[in-house]
Amino acid sequence: MAALDAGFAPSAPSPLDERREEAAAHVRAGPEEGRKRLDLAVTGATCAACIQKIEGALTKMDGVRRARLNLSTGRLGVEFAGADERAGDFLMAVEALGYGARPYSAEAADDARTREEKRLLRALAVSGFAMMNVMLLSISVWAGEGEMDLATKTLMHWISGLIALPAVAYAGMPFFESGWRSLKARRVNMDVPISLAVLLACVLSIYETAMGHGEAYFDAAVMLLFFLLIGRYLDQRLRAKAGRAARDLASLQASIAHRIGEDGAVKAVPARDVAPGELLLIKTGERFPVDGVIETGDSRADAALVTGETEPVALTPGAEAFSGMINLGAPVKLRASAASADSLLAEIARLVEAGEQSKSRYVQYADHAARAYVPAVFVMAAATLLGWLAIGGSPHDAIMNAIAVLIITCPCAMALVAPAVQVVACGRLFQAGVLVKSGDALERLADAKTVVFDKTGTLTRGAPELLNGETLGAETIETAARLARASRHPLSRAAVRAAGPGKLAEAVTETAGGGLEGLVDGRLVRFGSARFCEVDSTGDAALEAWLSVEGRAPVRFVFSDALRPGAAEALRALEAQGLSSELLSGDRAEPVASAAEALEIGRWKAGLKPQDKIARIEALKAEGLAPVMVGDGLNDAPALASAYVSISMGSAAEISRDAADLVVQGDRLTAIPRAVEIARTAKRRMMENFALANIYNAIAVPLAVFGLVNPLVAALAMSSSSIVVMLNALRLARS
Secondary structure: OHHHOOOOOOOOOOHHHHHHHHHHHOOEEOOOOOOEEEEEEEEOOOOHHHHHHHHHHHHOOOOEEEEEEEOOOOEEEEEEOOOHHHHHHHHHHHHHOOOEEEEOOHHHHHHHHHHHHHHHHHHHHHHHHHHHHHHHHHHHHHHOOOOOOHHHHHHHHHHHHHHHHHHHHHHOHHHHHHHHHHHHOOOOOOHHHHHHHHHHHHHHHHHHHHHOOOOOOHHHHHHHHHHHHHHHHHHHHHHHHHOHHHHHHHOOOOOEEEEEOOOOOEEEEEHHHOOOOOEEEEOOOOEOOOOEEEEEOOEEEEOHHHHOOOOOEEEOOOOEEOOOOEEOOOOEEEEEOOOHHHOHHHHHHHHHHHHHHHHOHHHHHHHHHHHHHHHHHHHHHHHHHHHHHHOOOOHHHHHHHHHHHHHHOOOHHHHHHHHHHHHHHHHHHHHOOEEEOOOOHHHHHHHOOEEEEOHHHHHEOOOOEEOOHHHHOHHHHHHHHHHHOOOOOHHHHHHHHHHOOOOOOEEEEEEOOOEEEEEEOOEEEEEEOOOOOOOOOOOOOOEEEEEEEOOOOOEEEEEEOOEOOOHHHHHHHHHHOOOEEEEEOOOOHHHHHHHHHHHOOOEEEOOOOHHHHHHHHHHHHHOOOOEEEEEOOHHHHHHHHHOOEEEEEOOOOHHHHHHOOEEEHHHOOOHHHHHHHHHHHHHHHHHHHHHHHHHHHHHHHHHHHOOOOOHHHHHHHHHHHHHHHHHHHHHHHHO
16 A cells, blocks of 8 residues: 555645646536536737637537636636536636636736736837837938938947837737737737738848848837837726726625524624525624525615615515625624525626626627738738749848838728727817716717616716705704714705704614604604604605604605706707607606606606616617616616616716716716717717728828838838828817
């Protein structure tokens, strides 16, 4: 036996085995019996071709039911059947394709994104610095043409090379690495011709300078990298913003749960370890870690995350509670009905992430076009090289013209067509009080045909106000406020706002779902629901509270969530622009109907949960109505992420602002039709820019093919086309 062998010693696990074990430890149960889930963080994926390559390779593996990579977050979700140990195979498969992979954690993913962003920024700074210095030397050479001798010109070129070559080696690395990775996987992407053009320009410049021919194109190489890095950095920034909503929402989940054992002992455990059927203690002020059913206890909870309703909901035995709710009252015992990863808040985060992923289809269209463009570039460059050799041209001239073709076909102008207009349009929108967060939001807003509004906090202020203050009188309001100052209930806060600063009643207690009770000037006072104050309510649709003072008749307080100023004007302006309006709310039917009637909105629905709103949004999309979702609550985040284009109010929950494409500052609804107007103008400018870019290619490419431009002229032409596109975009600022 090995244990009796004196020479036996257990071998240490290899790093590969440790990684496989680590991956297997992150496997969790899937949505159906027999299925499992694994999330991997993937690095190095930059385009739709990367998504297709990774997802395609994994879905071909045995037992893999589904693989989906979110480019914004770098998160690859794999759904499979089989042993947990198979997780290591998926990790290795991704790495074999040339990408980095490890078990997903939000913190590590953020670090990787931040490092890549800083790397691109440093490369941009280096290329910009080199470009400015090399261009100064080039201008000197151009200005001295005919007067500067060859030795001086050669010296200037060597100095340019000393500046440009280290800069190219550093700033070009993002393109070189991506191109090399693509070639290793036997594919080509746009970085391959870019890398080839830059490297050939540098090699040819060194040769020309060493031979003393008086020509060099170091300036063209660094200029090309500088313009390309601007686009790559802006793209990275947009992706980082797009993925933040899901990460922030996931961070709202409670990390700790208090499990009650069979012996009654309470033990704090990680929320991810809670299993369905376990009994949990939810303390006052604590967030529910998982979904479940109240076993014992009587309390109330802030359920804005689930329903958007600002009024707390009552929690009694048998009531359902969802992860993300906050227990506002007494401690309760909860019987878990789902694990943390399968609870409502985790599901909402996944919905947001899925919505973000669906928005990237515009990027996918661009990448598909780029995949067709790359072979065309190589064919043109190769045809130019062979054509010049075939007609008897020198190898030098053939190579020069081929490089000019590679540079002049660089899609900088094409790449700037949309971003240049977006930058100018975003400035106009900022002046109008609208922040644009998504790169292609303006294109989608220009195509929208209907607008879906949330009610509370969007069309209304989201904070109830006391309506009958003059009838009640200052003394009565102050009496209620002395109790209300001890509560966070929205109606209590409304009473406090009406009364202003003041004293607090004595011995105040709060009953969940009922109201407040205390002593004011020695008399027993109650402020709360009609039942709590032992009054027969009128039962109408208005928000109400009652004040009961010992020895006096009860007094009714009437509240209303007022419409936001400018709501009616905004709806009429949208109607004039050809957009229809619809109201979807998680609130009760009565106040929703009242708001819809006041604003003359014909289509409305009440009592909706996030899934219901998403279903309606999807139905509108299926009808081809390209819906704009306007919301503010946490529960609106999934609908905002799923909509064709989404807008949130400036005072909205942070999650909703992150999930939205546009944010209205100052909560002015009239800014929405203004945004539609600017978006439509911006789309016209984009179409004009596409036409200009195509005209440039139609003229410049034949000139390069026939040897009428050298690499430097090609770089200048490419830059000029970008400037023309920018100038056309600036017309938007004056329109």
